[in-house]
Amino acid sequence: MSISLTAGQRAQLESELALRRRALEQQLAEHLHGQSRADRAHDVLTQDGDDAPQRLPEREIAAALTDHERRELDAVVAAQQRLERGDYGTCADCGTDIPFDRLRAEPWALRCVDCASAHERGAALRMP
Numbered sequence: 001m002s003i004s005l006t007a008g009q010r011a012q013l014e015s016e017l018a019l020r021r022r023a024l025e026q027q028l029a030e031h032l033h034g035q036s037r038a039d040r041a042h043d044v045l046t047q048d049g050d051d052a053p054q055r056l057p058e059r060e061i062a063a064a065l066t067d068h069e070r071r072e073l074d075a076v077v078a079a080q081q082r083l084e085r086g087d088y089g090t091c092a093d094c095g096t097d098i099p100f101d102r103l104r105a106e107p108w109a110l111r112c113v114d115c116a117s118a119h120e121r122g123a124a125l126r127m128p
């Protein structure tokens with residue numbers, strides 16, 4: 001059962017998601033492009049030898065950013081699918097309605113605030 005968003009609220013969230021998706025797709029393309037540029041720079045530097053290790057963190061940051069954006073993009077796309085299916089706005093863990101204020105701040109939110117923080121704590125505990 002979907003929460004009762006007004007048509008206006010739903011339209012607002014839909015356009016937020018569409019905007020976010022476009023921005024992420026653009027950022028992702030830029031980072032992938034930047035990363036391949038860094039790879040080429042790295043190749044040039046390794047021919048010289050000693051400077052190469054300094055290129056590494058930059059590439060790792062680019063890779064991590066790309067990873068983060070890809071995950072966020074997945075979340076945005078999943079939210080758009082939930083909107084289409086009609087099960088958007090209910091917490092994935094406890095099934096409670098996610099308040100519109102939270103959805104407005106984070107339209108791709110999958111969990112209510114309580115479950116999201118419990119989930120994050122759980123993820124942090126599983127960290128090595």
Ligand SMILES: [Zn+2]
Nearest residue numbers: 091094112115
């Ligand atoms: Zn919940």
